[in-house]
Amino acid sequence: MSLIVAKFGGSSVSDAASIRRVAGRIAQMRLDGHEVVVVVSAMGDTTDELIELAEQVSDGAEQPRREMDILLTAGERISMALLALAIHSFGVKAQSFTGQQAGVLTDSAYGNARIIDVTPSRISKCVGKGNVAIVAGFQGVNVDSNDVTTLGRGGSDTTAVALAAALHADVCEIYTDVDGVFTADPRIVPTARRIDVVTSEEMLELAANGAKILHLRAVEYARRYGVTLHVRSSFSMLEGTRVITPAPGEEHAMEAPIISGVAHDRSQAKATLVGVPDVPGAAARIFETVAAAGANIDMIVQNVSVQGTGETDISFTLPAADIAVVRPALDALAQELGYREVQYRDNIGKLSLIGAGMRSHPGVSAKLFGALRDAGVNIEMISTSEIRLSVVTSSDDLDTAVRAVHTAFGLDAAEVEAVVYGGTGR
């Protein structure tokens, strides 16, 4: 018998029939002898519908975040209660709990709150009695005023991982509408292959660089607390993908491919400040200003100073949605720093090659650049981390680039290179 935390996303509970299908699966887990805690998202498009209603009643006025959070958490209350009712109809007892009742305590950052602590005593008691506990994902209660908060889009993943950590669950299963984590987005790369096992470190890079299958914060949380994630489909019985966090020192004992996958991201834009005086502190002032405006910068490129001009160009990428807040701030700063103009481009795409094996394998970047050259793709920016190589291309070239790189690194189905680190050698 093991303790399973299982999270079901909105597409898995989109209507009454789906809820019954999921309920049957949960009931079977319990009948198989497992202790089961379920985290559930709002049904299908509920959250989007509530946001649309909020737009209509607000008539363009600013929307207080506290009220928006109360509104949006209604979706999970509906789905969790319905799921409990459905599980009951399979002869298994189930009780549903709000984020507050499940002890999910957060800060007061409405709309994007962070979990401060999880005190799931009611959940433990419920499971201890042999019942299935259903917990509303995406929501908590702030410690300051006991008001409802939300954890941001995709926050149900985080709820599940946080509960799994607090309950010392054996595994945290993330049920979704795809069969697991793939070497690339199958809609772009038809030969993409499901990954059996990936480290949380690699998954972090995949999630941070455009793979939408897991919420970034949830993977961070899983990595920090050593929670094993199991990503799988609620529509099939396939094995899915395990996201593991090897204990320190054990990272290299596992068999792992050099490259785990290719992620892509079309949501970024590129800003270029033209003619920035090449004086100490200019870059610091620029990025302080962007950070103060609330934008998350990803890649930065500073060209070498053009001989004799004493000027340089600075480019960086940021979420396209953040241009609106950054533009006035950078326009104001132009007066102070004396750069000539700021150019914005949102038709860019980012490709990221990710693999823990990169650490010990030189030549990955040369192979990447060669593949892109052969495919006729121009590279605009480059950035790297220890286990990631990212390039920015024009958005028109992105699909071509992803397919070329996927093939070049042998990721196409049934061609994967498996490299054995440590003990046994290759």
Next chain:
Amino acid sequence: MSLIVAKFGGSSVSDAASIRRVAGRIAQMRLDGHEVVVVVSAMGDTTDELIELAEQVSDGAEQPRREMDILLTAGERISMALLALAIHSFGVKAQSFTGQQAGVLTDSAYGNARIIDVTPSRISKCVGKGNVAIVAGFQGVNVDSNDVTTLGRGGSDTTAVALAAALHADVCEIYTDVDGVFTADPRIVPTARRIDVVTSEEMLELAANGAKILHLRAVEYARRYGVTLHVRSSFSMLEGTRVITPAPGEEHAMEAPIISGVAHDRSQAKATLVGVPDVPGAAARIFETVAAAGANIDMIVQNVSVQGTGETDISFTLPAADIAVVRPALDALAQELGYREVQYRDNIGKLSLIGAGMRSHPGVSAKLFGALRDAGVNIEMISTSEIRLSVVTSSDDLDTAVRAVHTAFGLDAAEVEAVVYGGTGR
């Protein structure tokens, strides 16, 4: 400046446009200088839709009441947050609160919980800062386990009255989709007239005998705590009906008509036990049995024992919906008591004539029976209270009966008799 508790029902907030209309009205109350606490129901048919979803996922299985209550309270969370957003857009600050946050503490009778206490410190604080407080109607939290409970259908009225009592509000306004309390249902009696003022005692009888405009429990609560209710339309600026509770001793100082109105009820059925042995304790056993089955009995008639047979017939009325639970209980009891059969009829109607003035005016019953005789309506059962006279007729005759009685007692528009009690005499 006064403190107003204003309740808006589901038909007043059925869509985004309605919510904006109601929000504008609330914002104006605040701008007029009043302190405002709003109680809101779920939007339009939300509750019915949630019940339908629950039916679908339960697939005929029993539905745990705790889960149903969590489900149904989602509707008010949505409407309260949307209303707060809409009020904001009119430039007035508003915060929404769940039943729990508003301090509505109940017992654990899921589905039909009773309010044990109201501790609205957060509401007082919110209003004290000049903000409008929006409270979810129909819901509370039980003191045993901190779980969400519902107060039963129409429970938002009770929430409003309980909050008005706890906050010592000047008035509790109940906004609905009709212009106030009428002397009869205007759909049956086109000449029915809006009542300006009615006592809570009369309103109790009206509500208990079929008038659906106010929840019975809310009127009881208002009467107990001396809360003045003001029933009015959210679709017009008409004056509506005030429901007042005169202080003890002052009841007779007010000007009041003999008859306040005619209520009718089509939801009752009649059960007749034929051939009950006329022995002591038989009736007690019968009504103990019916009560144990959970049915609410209204009127009871026992015929005199037929000479020489030692047998009698006992008839009573009960909600038609309760026949299903009563039937097996009474069938079983027939073995013990030896009555021959139980006949059920659900095509009956009840007419109730209500007025505090009845106390001091003999001849009301003679006038009632005369009016029904002249209209050719047969009376099947009769019951009376101090301020009420009820008769059961066939349901086919009910509309005719209501119109005839309404006319006979001069209730048709502009013909009302006003009688002055106490000081000034007639």
